[in-house]
C-alpha cells in the first residue's frame with residue numbers, strides 16, 4: 001500500500017517540552033537550551049503495524065497569549081494532535097483543557113485523534129500532577145494517555161505510534177460510518193445485524209503506558225530530500 005500522509009500538531013503550554021519531544025522523535029537528540037519562539041514543521045517517514053506513513057509534524061510555539069482567536073483554520077488541517085503538559089507543572093496541565101477545546105471546536109467533533117503526553121516524567125521528585133489525574137483527563141477527552149520524557153527518550157516513539165494508530169482507527173470509523181450510509185450497506189446487511197468493525201484486527205491500545213515495554217519496532221527515517229523539504233518543512 002502506498003504511504004499515507006498525516007498532519008500532526010504538537011500543542012501545549014510554553015516550556016513543557018514540545019520542541020524537545022519533536023527533536024527527540026526526529027533525531028533522537030536532546031538539548032537543554034530553551035527557545036520559546038521556535039516553531040517549525042518537520043517531515044518524517046515511519047512504519048507502524050507494517051504500514052508506511054509520512055508524518056508532517058508542526059511544533060507550535062507562542063500561541064499561548066492569543067489562543068482565543070488563534071488559528072482554528074490551521075488546527076482544522078491537523079489529522080492528529082499531541083497535547084503536552086509537564087508532570088512538574090500543574091499550571092501546564094490546567095492549560096490543556098483550553099487546547100483540547102480549541103481542537104474540538106476546530107474539528108467540530110469530540111472524537112479527534114489526540115494523545116495526552118505527560119512529559120518530563122524523569123522529574124518524578126518534582127511531580128505536581130498525579131498519573132491518575134492525567135489519565136482521567138485523557139479519558140474525558142477520548143484520548144490516549146502516555147507519560148514521556150524527551151530528556152531520556154522514554155515513550156517518545158511509542159507516543160507517535162499510538163497517535164498514528166488513533167488516526168488510523170478514526171479513519172476506519174469514518175469509513176465504517178460512510179459504509180452504513182451507503183445503499184450498498186443496506187442492500188447487503190439490511191442496515192441491522194452485527195457487522196465486524198474494520199478496526200477489529202488492530203491490537204487494543206487504549207490504556208496506560210507508563211512503565212510498559214516499547215510498543216514495538218518503529219522504523220523511522222527523517223526525510224531529507226529536496227522535494228520533501230519543499231513540500232513539508234515550511235515555517236508556519
Ligand SMILES: Nc1nc2c(ncn2[C@@H]2O[C@H](COP(=O)(O)OP(=O)(O)O)[C@@H](O)[C@H]2O)c(=O)[nH]1
Nearest residue numbers: 014015016017018019020032034120149150151
Ligand atoms: N527534565 C526534563 N526537561 C525537559 C524535558 N523536555 C524538555 N525539557 C526542558 O524544558 C525546557 C523547555 O523545553 P522546550 O522543548 O523548549 O519547550 P516548549 O516550549 O514546549 O517547546 C528546555 O530547557 C528543555 O530542555 C524532559 O522530558 N525532561
Ligand SMILES: [Mg+2]
Nearest residue numbers: 018019036061
Ligand atoms: Mg518550543
